Amino acid sequence: MARVTGLDLARGIAILGTLGTNIWLFSNPGGLLRAFTDPAAAGVPDWQVPITLFLKQLANGKFLGLLTLMFGIGLAIQFDSARRRGRPWPQSYLWRAVVLFLDGVVHFLLVVEFDVLMGYAVTGIVVAALLLTSPAAQRRWMIATTSIHLVAVGLMTAGMVFHGESVSGTVPQPSPYQQGSWWDLVLFRIDHLTAFRFEPVFILGSSIALFLLGAHLWRAGLFRTEGGRLRSTLIVVGAVTLPIDLALGATVPSAFFVVRYLTAPLVSLGLLALIAAVTLDREPGWWGRRLSELGRVALSGYVTQNLIASALFYGWGLGLNGVDPALRLPVTVLAWAAIGAIILTLAHLWLRRFDRGPLEWLSGTIVTALNGTRRSRRAARV
Numbered sequence: 001m002a003r004v005t006g007l008d009l010a011r012g013i014a015i016l017g018t019l020g021t022n023i024w025l026f027s028n029p030g031g032l033l034r035a036f037t038d039p040a041a042a043g044v045p046d047w048q049v050p051i052t053l054f055l056k057q058l059a060n061g062k063f064l065g066l067l068t069l070m071f072g073i074g075l076a077i078q079f080d081s082a083r084r085r086g087r088p089w090p091q092s093y094l095w096r097a098v099v100l101f102l103d104g105v106v107h108f109l110l111v112v113e114f115d116v117l118m119g120y121a122v123t124g125i126v127v128a129a130l131l132l133t134s135p136a137a138q139r140r141w142m143i144a145t146t147s148i149h150l151v152a153v154g155l156m157t158a159g160m161v162f163h164g165e166s167v168s169g170t171v172p173q174p175s176p177y178q179q180g181s182w183w184d185l186v187l188f189r190i191d192h193l194t195a196f197r198f199e200p201v202f203i204l205g206s207s208i209a210l211f212l213l214g215a216h217l218w219r220a221g222l223f224r225t226e227g228g229r230l231r232s233t234l235i236v237v238g239a240v241t242l243p244i245d246l247a248l249g250a251t252v253p254s255a256f257f258v259v260r261y262l263t264a265p266l267v268s269l270g271l272l273a274l275i276a277a278v279t280l281d282r283e284p285g286w287w288g289r290r291l292s293e294l295g296r297v298a299l300s301g302y303v304t305q306n307l308i309a310s311a312l313f314y315g316w317g318l319g320l321n322g323v324d325p326a327l328r329l330p331v332t333v334l335a336w337a338a339i340g341a342i343i344l345t346l347a348h349l350w351l352r353r354f355d356r357g358p359l360e361w362l363s364g365t366i367v368t369a370l371n372g373t374r375r376s377r378r379a380a381r382v
Contacts, residue, residue, distance in 0.1 A: 006223050006279035009288055010272055011070050011295030016340050017063025019305045022114060023339075024056050026313040027332040029321050031177040032113055032196065043325030050250065052329055057249030061264025062271065064116070068207055069272055071120050072127065072214025079131045079215075090128035095370040097121045097128070099363050103299070108196070112306045113189045117299075119200030123207040130212065142212045145205035152202060153257045160254040175315075182316040206261060213269075223276045231273040238270010293347040297357025300350075301343045308339050 028035050044052060075093075082089045104117030130141055174180070176188045189196055200207075221227035222234075245263035248255040284292060294301050311317035312335055323331050350357065356364065 004223050005284060005288075005292055006276050007070070007073065008292035008295035009279055009284060010066060010275045011298045012291035012293070012301075013271075013275065013295075014063045014067040014070055015294055015298050015301045015305070015343075016291070017059055018067060018116075018302065019309070019339060020059035020336060021056075021061075021063060022112070022306065023309060023332055023336045024052075025112075025114060026309045027321050027328055027335070029178055030175055031321075033192070044328055045326050048326075048329045053250045054246070055333070057246050057259065060249055061260035062245075062267045064260075065210065065265035065268030066271055067116070068120070068210040068265075069214035069217070069268060071124065072211035073218045075124055075127055075211060076131065076215035076218045079128070089132065090125070092371070093128045094125065095367045096363075097124045099366050099370075100124070103303075103359070103363060107303055107306070109186055109189060111303065111310060113192070113196040114199070116200070118197075119204070119207060122200070123204065123211055126208055127211040127215070130208075131215065135216075138212050138216070142209045142216075145209045149203070149205040149209065149261070152205070153261050156202075156257045157254065160256065177313075178315045178319065178322050180315055182314075185314065185316070203261060206265070210265060217272070222273065223280070225280065227276070231277045234269045234273035235277065236270070238267045238273070241266040241270070290344045290348060293351050294344055296351060297347050297360060299363070300357030300359040301347060303359060304346065305339050305343050308342060309335065312339075 025032050025035050078093060078096075079089060082092050098121070101118050101121035104115050104119075104121060107117055108115040130138055133141075176184045180188065217230070220230055222230055241263050245259050245267055248263065249259040279288070313319070313321040315322070320331055320335065347357070354361070
């Protein structure tokens with residue numbers, strides 16, 4: 001199947017967008033654990049607080065939702081390809097999921113505690129099996145998992161309203177994010193494994209639903225000419241939800257779970273449909289081509305941007321999370337722009353010589369070797 005430009009572009013936007021969310025976790029002196037109780041970071045001038053909260057909310061959850069939808073679309077494409085080639089499913093996908101999970105473990109331990117790869121790997125295994133069921137059964141699964149997710153969000157929101165707004169833990173002093181070494185942070189992630197892996201478990205139902213929805217939208221023609229009405233509907237949904245999401249996120253701290261896990265995915269649907277509409281009958285411009293290149297090496301780009309941000313902000317690197325609070329806002333925004341420029345440039349230069357990103361190549365090589373071993377063992381038994 002020929003590459004669909006809109007898919008690559010959407011992945012590239014999702015990768016840069018996740019950095020737009022995570023960059024505030026890097027620049028917060030207390031890291032992820034303090035990002036909820038002190039979202040603007042202590043000491044920031046009063047006039048910067050609303051700007052910081054707005055910028056954080058602008059990215060919060062939207063690109064996580066977009067990336068989740070893109071994983072669902074990618075899984076549907078792999079499923080269709082396996083069926084066309086007569087490969088067993090989901091057996092032909094399972095090693096991909098295992099390798100993705102291991103990628104996530106390494107990324108979590110050595111780079112950042114807010115890794116999404118492990119969660120996507122587990123979700124992918126579940127949805128890979130569900131793709132074998134009928135469309136009606138898949139819709140029932142979407143309804144069921146979404147319902148469970150709504151209940152969970154409701155309970156967490158009620159807890160924040162009635163028992164306090166804190167959803168994070170305590171950062172030890174001195175902070176490992178500022179004074180700790182790289183190895184100190186590795187040990188810190190292991191010690192706080194439960195807290196740091198809360199989100200992937202909490203959103204498992206939502207992730208299953210969004211994976212299935214992404215697959216459904218792909219098959220319904222979202223990126224084809226006949227999907228015009230579908231695109232228009234989703235764009236309206238996203239446009240209507242966006243101001244509600246921004247207003248709640250910037251002004252109501254207790255609405256954290258509502259905006260990140262309910263309104264943000266609706267905005268993601270509108271963004272995905274807008275990307276599909278813009279790229280359907282036209283070639284992307286210069287920026288579109290650069291973002292599409294990043295989308296082609298999404299895994300490598302995701303890990304690389306987190307590595308660079310870690311080196312810039314954490315104490316074992318340049319320690320920019322310890323700058324004067326009055327400078328935190330401009331430093332954070334400039335760091336996001338600089339890292340984005342770096343990974344876009346690296347993606348462009350890499351793809352001038354290679355057709356896959358380095359981590360995509362490594363993961364693909366491992367998967368191929370594992371599948372070859374499995375086939376050899378099966379042949380030997382026969």
